[in-house]
Amino acid sequence: MSKFITKVVAFGLAAAAFSVFAAPASAQATLEAVRKRGKVLCGVSPTAPGFSYADDKGVRQGFDVDVCRAVSSAVFGAPDKVDFVPLNTNVRFQGLQSGEVDLLSRQTTATFSRDTSLGLDFAPVVFYDGQGLMVSTKLGVKSASELSQSAVCILPGTTTLQNLEDYFKPRNIKYEAVVFENPDEWRNAFFSGRCDVITTDRSDLASVRAIANDPKQYVILPETISKEPLAPVVRQNDSNWRDIVSWTVNALIAAEEYGITKGNIDEQLNSKDPEVQRLLGVNGDLGKMLSLDNKWAYNAIKQLGNYGELFERHLGEKTPLGLTRGPNQLWNKGGLIYSPPFR
Numbered sequence: 001m002s003k004f005i006t007k008v009v010a011f012g013l014a015a016a017a018f019s020v021f022a023a024p025a026s027a028q029a030t031l032e033a034v035r036k037r038g039k040v041l042c043g044v045s046p047t048a049p050g051f052s053y054a055d056d057k058g059v060r061q062g063f064d065v066d067v068c069r070a071v072s073s074a075v076f077g078a079p080d081k082v083d084f085v086p087l088n089t090n091v092r093f094q095g096l097q098s099g100e101v102d103l104l105s106r107q108t109t110a111t112f113s114r115d116t117s118l119g120l121d122f123a124p125v126v127f128y129d130g131q132g133l134m135v136s137t138k139l140g141v142k143s144a145s146e147l148s149q150s151a152v153c154i155l156p157g158t159t160t161l162q163n164l165e166d167y168f169k170p171r172n173i174k175y176e177a178v179v180f181e182n183p184d185e186w187r188n189a190f191f192s193g194r195c196d197v198i199t200t201d202r203s204d205l206a207s208v209r210a211i212a213n214d215p216k217q218y219v220i221l222p223e224t225i226s227k228e229p230l231a232p233v234v235r236q237n238d239s240n241w242r243d244i245v246s247w248t249v250n251a252l253i254a255a256e257e258y259g260i261t262k263g264n265i266d267e268q269l270n271s272k273d274p275e276v277q278r279l280l281g282v283n284g285d286l287g288k289m290l291s292l293d294n295k296w297a298y299n300a301i302k303q304l305g306n307y308g309e310l311f312e313r314h315l316g317e318k319t320p321l322g323l324t325r326g327p328n329q330l331w332n333k334g335g336l337i338y339s340p341p342f343r
């Protein structure tokens, strides 16, 4: 077990060192580069139903994917000016640091060390999550406290190993961490019984279960062992690009708050509400302040829908993931999803 852990720690240090020496040439000019290329390059999860996966026709679908499409709509007025780059957990930050992608929209937790030492900045949280533990129902386990001596499948370069340590050590629960570089191997090792437990964000466990031959065979235990606020990520020192990604997310959230949907947005252009008028570019020049067209937010909402529409389409109770809004409900309905004002 200690050998596995050493390997992961060594990787973490290598990633941190990389950020010190690699100053990406494009640090301050992402929008310019994106315009020249005519495309946004978006780093996404390879296979996470609900968040990012290739459908039968090979087209990427999912909540994180639609966040990329919203940015494409804000910049180009069209949702399809984006190329998706699937990145495994252990290479996602290098992908962004090196300029291989313009942003990550990839089930990535905002943490202190990632923000301060990897040369990155986080956009607003798009999904409030927490780490969970999934087991086969055959194990007959009802709680994390019964997991002593279990083998736990994890992926490197994630928040998951440290969370396991932080949770299990003080409780004196011994476990073996089994690390897989490749997410398919990670999932299959769990399905085949090589590990007793698979652990990651609870939403991602729902994705893993959705891939299983018989999803009913697996149960997510009640304990949530960490906070995992998932957010898009950009390179630091490019304030304009960060503003574009951040305010595109905020626009989707504000649209839900103001009752603007994909279906009614054209009627909403006649709204008397000054904030709606500014958001949709009827009045004011918010778009110009982002170096974008004044219809940037209108285009994003018109093409993708508001935050709630994205959630229900990909993650909600009518999807295979079947997630409730929980903390991802709007702030004025008891949740944490909140946009600063558009003024």
Ligand SMILES: N[C@@H](CCC(=O)N[C@@H](CS)C(=O)NCC(=O)O)C(=O)O
Residues within 6 Å of the ligand: 045, 046, 047, 048, 088, 089, 107, 108, 109, 154, 155, 157, 158, 159, 160, 183, 184, 199, 200, 201, 204, 228, 230
């Ligand atoms: N939110 C955590 C975990 C990220 C993550 O979930 N990753 C995995 C599972 S551990 C993953 O990439 N799943 C999607 C895929 O395999 O395509 C982090 O930022 O470290």
